[in-house]
Amino acid sequence: MNSYRSLRIALLGAGSVGSQVARLLLEQGDEFAARVGAPLELVGIGVRDIDAKRDAPLPRELLTTDLAGLVAGADIVVELLGGIEPARSLLLDALAAGADVVTANKALVAAHGPELFDAAEIVGAQVAYEAAVGGAIPIIRPLEHSLAGDRVTRVMGIVNGTTNFILDRMHTEGSSLADALATATELGYAEADPTADIEGYDAASKATILASLAFHTEVPATEVHREGITGVTDAMVAQAERSGRVLKLVAICERLPGDAGDRVSARVHPVSLPATHPLAAVHEAMNAIFVTAEAAGDLMFYGAGAGGPETASAVLGDLVSIARRHVAGGPGTAGSTHANLPLAPFGDVVARHELAMSVTDRPGVLAAVAGLFSEQGVSVESVRQDPGDGSAALVLGTHAASEARIAAVLEALEAHDDVERIDSVIRLID
């Protein structure tokens, strides 16, 4: 077909994604060669333990524990190790040697993306990471290229399949959070230690990546406000359903306009969405990302957010694209962080809130509670009071108010004698 030499591909990691990538590279070699214009030669698969059990049988002669040696001879390094080290050092070495990099490592890109991108720019190499967010869903390339001529105002995504599965089960089957988590673990949707998922760390890494791309601004992971789903109760789910709403854990990346110029906010927390919202129809462990841009309007990208073959699809798409560029010649191109918009503190973010609490069942309590809201400048939109046995259940919906004001309201409520307990606080999306 043509005489371009083989491209030497080093694969790091042979877990559920890595073994699929290796299998497809080996099985569909001719197809990849035709698409790229040169053969892709898998020169080795770096693993920690050569004898570990794999999802797919891999040729033993390709397996090696000498990851540094494997990287040294490669044209393109595909990193599927996860975690920060040794992935970071290996990729920096690879880039310094002029190799291109494909990675699915969201934690690494979130924490050290700029370091990798800078290292790539120095030598004209490429770093691709489509698989780091939304699994098989193309979202990195659309944000980096397709929307490069537009001004993105908001990215709101269901970017963690585990938590979406759990919340979906709580809604559709009335499961408790603990039962839904157990089912997720059983079905392989949740890991033995589910902390990264259910506490929102995984979604926060993705929020960092999405916000940085969407707003051409470095958004450190440490600046992403993060709340997981462990505070979501059966009562909150039931309350949402009574209002025709659905609870979802979302990553929200927003451009906040202001007199002193635009600022950027990135945050992860549960929200209550109208059942008619496109994201409300995202069930099981699926992912979807809703993007709003000034000219393009609303866009949505939907698909499988995880899974070995699904994630391998995104990794191989990156690999083919990068290999084509390698064959064509010329350096890689990437988005930039030129805009460097300031980050808005979480307290400045504005949303409608719904607060449920248990209060003393006596006349005048509602007025007293409502007074605490107005003292903080928070306007109450709706009130529902259900009398109980000695105490009453009170649900207040606010007009849009800043997180700082809501935090002050919560502090005042907690200090108030008639407020027995704050049962839940949830942010409402229209």
Added chain:
Amino acid sequence: MNSYRSLRIALLGAGSVGSQVARLLLEQGDEFAARVGAPLELVGIGVRDIDAKRDAPLPRELLTTDLAGLVAGADIVVELLGGIEPARSLLLDALAAGADVVTANKALVAAHGPELFDAAEIVGAQVAYEAAVGGAIPIIRPLEHSLAGDRVTRVMGIVNGTTNFILDRMHTEGSSLADALATATELGYAEADPTADIEGYDAASKATILASLAFHTEVPATEVHREGITGVTDAMVAQAERSGRVLKLVAICERLPGDAGDRVSARVHPVSLPATHPLAAVHEAMNAIFVTAEAAGDLMFYGAGAGGPETASAVLGDLVSIARRHVAGGPGTAGSTHANLPLAPFGDVVARHELAMSVTDRPGVLAAVAGLFSEQGVSVESVRQDPGDGSAALVLGTHAASEARIAAVLEALEAHDDVERIDSVIRLID
């Protein structure tokens, strides 16, 4: 920021999309320069009539009727003229001179895409056409790059906003096709001559483009089977609703597996979708494209399929991406048509069908009609018969059967004495 010289941008066409592109380039010049790494200088806007009325006021000194002269001096040509000529000749001249090209011209890409891509490859130039399908929705780049490592099996899309608006109104408001078309024209969704939309020509151009990309195979526009919506009646809409279904005009591009290897089919026709299908929820003039790939599974891309600012977003995204490559150096890369799968004739395509007809109301007719199906090897899945005044209404649902067999059944039905009229034929999607 850096010292790269300005990139000279020639814009051809100043209609609703062109005037938005010009406006954004002029208003947000600094932002584009920062994203690209070099200023984008709009050197001229080629128009037929300098004094024509425009959607947005454009600097008169930029307007010119000398399109060939404008193209001759450009680094990047943005073509928004529409139609085949003079667009084709101008772009071939531009590519021959080494300029890159951005176009939103689906008719041109569908009819002459390979000619343009070949011309670009000779000089290492780039051709980008994200806006040609799905308006603001990123779908070309995802198919060309993100899914480049996967095997796409089907692309099914609502890619024409006008016909989706009309069918949506027929469902949601009970409008007749004529009334819904009148409303679409009034709202600017349909052109004075709506033929290209309602007869499916526009969707067929897009099917050509999508099928070529998805299957790495040249699919000539003449090979796309095309049926528009003019045959859709109120009765068909009502019948679909009784079955919990929705009628949509879709472009379907499919890889058909076979003993002698895979073949490709591209076609445009109305289908009946379950109301729970993600495409059924695409209302008004919105577009959505549902992509199924072996590893990635189901993906969906949703957004505005037309409109000046929306389409300008896609054009400018292409422009920024192409300009970055221009600044970085090195030739463009593109997908290929290396696979060159054979095309399957429409008669080989398989689908479930629903046929409604009026028959003589006498005993034995159902058996006679059913016999015509079985003679052609078409298996009947369901029958509903409503007696009328002398004649009966018969609705037969088939199991999956080839279009050729269904065509033979229709011929036999039309020749049968007891069949007064075929009222409708619709293909069912599960």
